[in-house]
Amino acid sequence: MIQGKGHPKDAFLRSERLPHIWCPGCGIGIVLNAYLNALALSGIPREEVVLISGIGCTARLPGYANADSYHTTHGRSIAFATGMKIANPKLHISLISGDGDLFNIGGNHIMHAARRNIDLNVICVNNFNYGMTGGQHGSTTPAGSVTASSPYGNLEQSFNLPYMMKAMGASYVSRWTALHVRQLTRSIAKSFTVRGFSFIEVLSVCPPNFGKDNGFADAYAQMQYFREHCEIDNNADLHNAGVTFSGDRPIILGDFYHKTRPTFHDIEREIIERVRVDR
Amino acid sequence: MAVIGFSRIRPMMYQDQITRNPVNRKHFVIPKGTVHFIPERCKACTYCWHFCPKDMLEESSAINAMGYHPPAVKEGMEDSCIACGMCETVCPEFAIYIEEANDRERAH
DSSP: OOBOSOOGGGGGBTGGGOSOSSOTTOTHHHHHHHHHHHHHHHTOOGGGEEEEEOSSSGGGGGGGBSSEEEEOSTTOHHHHHHHHHHHOTTSEEEEEEEHIIIIIISHHHHHHHHHHTOOOEEEEEEOSSBTTTTOBOOTTSOTTOOBTTBTTOOOSOOOOHHHHHHHHTOSEEEEEETTOHHHHHHHHHHHHHOSSOEEEEEEOOOIIIIIHHTTOOSHHHHHHHHHHHEEEOTTOOGGGOOOOOSSSSOEEEEEEEEOOOOOHHHHHHHHHHHHHHHO | OOOOSSSOOOOEEETTEEEEOOTTGGGOEEOOEEEEEOGGGOOOOSHHHHHOTTOOEEEOSOOOTTSOOOEEEOTTOTTOOOOOOHHHHHOTTSOEEEEEOSOOEEOO
16 A cells, blocks of 8 residues: 555645534545536636635635634625625625535525625535534425434425526526546536526535435445436536436536626726716 | 636546446546545544545554544555545535646546
């Protein structure tokens, strides 16, 4: 066996903090790996990169990246990022947070950030439950799934995140899983170049909570489900692209939507210039 | 934006079967790599040995400080690595990486 001296990504990591806190097989480490790959590909200097997160398992991610990172209050990461982007529009701001943080607690904020088309790169790692607090159901838990707080099956319909974000006015919408690492890396690299609100949903695994309760013996079993049941369709009808683990219909992945429109900053700058001329 | 690393075309292979065969395949070269492990970071999630397209990794009998069995290269498969980087990209723990060798073998 060849003992490695140091991982090539160690320059981008706070490697003294590794091994990280996530469970064996957790997809968040893969997302961090893909994000760092995308950052290296895009060639953006690290001084211009800011990572922001809220609260939750995924929100621990910026703590391991060797860049400016902010761990904000629960659900308010978007509000924090909005202020930062307006104060300094040159920054490349990435929000990496979980589904609970972005859509349950911070659902209102993400809706309005997409509506205003603020130039943020949002990566939502969706593990279908509140993993950190013990696996309670939330707005992204598929209907019928067993969780700690829905032992007889979740009776609510879940959010279809790409459909929702497209409807809210996002400029770029895509969805991948923690297994589709190369496509995910390309999507993140693309989102750095998109002017406007870009949203990437990453379907992830939660082996000790959601996975164990829903018939996946270990992390690999859920990844194998993604491998067998995912279909890539970039022109999919997002209305029917909800996630289900029942096995009767595929999980639709792809680069769904890319259409730029004036961002909040463009309009803001235009108004400032017009008002100055009027005086 | 220059996206490096994705431009190199390779024959599509899965478990030694060529799934797509370009007409100019003779001009391609198969890269070679060596697998490096950082066993003290490993949590034995099993992804690297399950998703290796050459099926050259396995769980070892060694135990690290956290009590997990880190992966190792299967005996006799030391030269099988094609430097696809799947284990490196799918590892959540930054515990495995590939170094690509400079010399390459022509496809045949």
